[in-house]
Amino acid sequence: DGGITQSPKYLFRKEGQNVTLSCEQNLNHDAMYWYRQDPGQGLRLIYYSQIVNDFQKGDIAEGYSVSREKKESFPLTVTSAQKNPTAFYLCASSSGSYSYEQYFGPGTRLTVT
């Protein structure tokens, strides 16, 4: 059963700690994306990757980092430099060519106190 998994669903951290959010896909998609969603708002692009070992900053990359060592995986690290990290984080993937729509994971709700 193909899809995108994000874990955990809820994550709690103390201020000043780095935290890594997991995103795995078995859709054989080339492109993967991380979005941030704040209450009542739309999606803002954090980072994206079109191919393994390559990624680019989105609109709000400050305080975040990513890696893309495997096609299936695109973890997001929220660093202590991110001033307001509490948010809902969505991972998505896309084949990048024939079928342009993005497929989304279930999301991770991060709360930093």
Place this chain on the structure above:
Amino acid sequence: AQTVTQSQPEMSVQEAETVTLSCTYDTSESDYYLFWYKQPPSRQMILVIRQEAYKQQNATENRFSVNFQKAAKSFSLKISDSQLGDAAMYFCAYRSEGYGQNFVFGPGTRLSVLP
């Protein structure tokens, strides 16, 4: 840069009635794709419908249809026979043609369905 606008932050519809959600976008490109995504309370983003700009025919998926007006840069979503399960946030999204293009999402419209 492309922008997507959804001018209705909230809408409501009576069960079994029809509702139309508005979306406008700004682009200088001629080839692109438009999408409507639904985000129910579970927060899982679900693709509702897609439209290729080169197609004149409006896309339809069961109770969901679009009114695509390319010259006016308008892309509205019509939901017919509304059901309680249609209650969600709806996001309009734009994607340029070509490999490696990113999505631009609108701010969303919250739809309530009244029994």
